[in-house]
Amino acid sequence: MPAQLPRLPKISVIQSFKVAAELGSLAKAAAQLTITPAAVSQQIRQLEEQLGSTLFLRTQSGVMLTDTGKEYLRYVTEAFDILHLGQQNIRHAASAPKLTVYALPALASKWLLPRLASWRDLCPDIDLSLYGTHAQVDFTAMPADFVICFGEDRYPQLDKLKLFHDEVLPVASPVLLQRFTPETVLSEAPLIHLDWGNEGRFLPDWQSWFQAKGMDEPRPQPAFSFNLTSLAIDAAVAGTGLLLGQRRLIAPELARGDLVVVDNLCLPLSKPYFLAWPQRTLSQPGSEAMFRWLSEPGASS
Numbered sequence: 001m002p003a004q005l006p007r008l009p010k011i012s013v014i015q016s017f018k019v020a021a022e023l024g025s026l027a028k029a030a031a032q033l034t035i036t037p038a039a040v041s042q043q044i045r046q047l048e049e050q051l052g053s054t055l056f057l058r059t060q061s062g063v064m065l066t067d068t069g070k071e072y073l074r075y076v077t078e079a080f081d082i083l084h085l086g087q088q089n090i091r092h093a094a095s096a097p098k099l100t101v102y103a104l105p106a107l108a109s110k111w112l113l114p115r116l117a118s119w120r121d122l123c124p125d126i127d128l129s130l131y132g133t134h135a136q137v138d139f140t141a142m143p144a145d146f147v148i149c150f151g152e153d154r155y156p157q158l159d160k161l162k163l164f165h166d167e168v169l170p171v172a173s174p175v176l177l178q179r180f181t182p183e184t185v186l187s188e189a190p191l192i193h194l195d196w197g198n199e200g201r202f203l204p205d206w207q208s209w210f211q212a213k214g215m216d217e218p219r220p221q222p223a224f225s226f227n228l229t230s231l232a233i234d235a236a237v238a239g240t241g242l243l244l245g246q247r248r249l250i251a252p253e254l255a256r257g258d259l260v261v262v263d264n265l266c267l268p269l270s271k272p273y274f275l276a277w278p279q280r281t282l283s284q285p286g287s288e289a290m291f292r293w294l295s296e297p298g299a300s301s
Contacts, residue, residue: 009047014076016043017055021073025062097285098127103148105132106229107273110249112148115293122293126286145281146290150199151271158276163294165272168204168244171259175239185262187218190241193225194232204267209244213265233259 020029020040030037048055055069065073103112108130119128129143136154137147148163149155172189180189191206210217224240226232233250236243237258243250245259247266253259275294281287 007050009050013043013047014079016040017047018073018076018080020044020056020063021065021069023062024064028062097125098129099145099284099286099290100129100131100143101146101148101290102131102133102137102142102144104134104150104229106233106246106249107148108132109230110233110252114252119293123286123289126289139278145284145287146275146277149274149276151202152274154274155276158278160274160276161291161295163273163275164248165268166246166248167266167268168209168246169264169266170209170242170262171236171245171250171254172242172262173237173239173258174260176236176241177260177262185242186215190221191218191223192232192235192241192243193223194229194244195225195227197227202270204244204269206244209265209267212267213263 016029016033016035016039019032020026023029023032026040026044027037030040033040044056051068051072053068053072054066055072056063057066101112109132112130116128116130131144137144139147139158147155147158152160152162170186172185176189177185193206194203196203207217224235226235229246229249232243233245233253235241236245237253242262243259244267245253246269250259254261275291277287
């Protein structure tokens with residue numbers, strides 16, 4: 001059985017100590033707290049007895065903290081700062097509606113993040129929290145209102161809205177393309193592979209792409225493999241190799257010219273992406289706006 005923790009002093013007693021320490025006077029502390037100096041003095045004595053240490057030295061001009069008192073004041077000040085912060089956050093949470101969206105990390109960073117300004121234009125008074133995760137979202141234990149998932153089978157009990165059906169196409173950075181001719185880049189450039197684990201069978205790989213293209217696979221050479229789509233995209237931008245990039249997720253890199261399409265042959269993923277939510281989410285302010293935001297033309301292009 002764990003040892004019982006010592007009983008904490010009353011918060012009013014700790015507050016009297018804090019104010020007296022900051023003002024250096026029991027009388028001034030009493031005036032600020034609207035109690036008598038005798039009451040403040042009694043509370044300080046109670047606190048010293050409970051702690052088993054002297055916190056103040058009494059002087060003709062007021063009170064002065066002992067070394068122990070200075071150390072205790074640091075703890076008390078930090079504790080009160082945390083309480084004030086918690087109170088502010090609770091007040092803000094109560095006054096500001098908020099929606100929380102969970103999504104696969106690459107979707108969160110590469111697809112949703114560039115579009116957050118349009119959410120603010122649509123719902124300027126509703127806070128939006130975005131969490132990236134590969135884990136199954138438990139709506140009974142997590143502060144989730146929506147989840148963006150790959151495939152319709154992931155959350156069979158939830159309502160869903162189909163967002164888009166993505167496709168992959170070969171892309172590379174301009175830096176990499178300078179090292180090869182257009183005729184040799186597909187056969188000689190290093191390849192970047194994605195390892196999605198069990199979900200990998202739904203993502204077209206390089207073998208599937210070369211078969212669809214009617215080309216022989218390149219001769220074996222050192223390649224690069226990543227388990228996160230965002231890492232693979234960053235590696236391609238850095239000039240590491242050719243990537244079969246998901247069109248929606250590499251759209252910002254294509255627009256900036258960080259990645260260039262090497263061949264126009266696209267292969268679709270085997271499953272689309274969905275927005276899923278429990279029934280309780282429909283009572284949340286902004287839920288209908290979320291449907292409009294993720295369904296508008298710019299969301300799936």
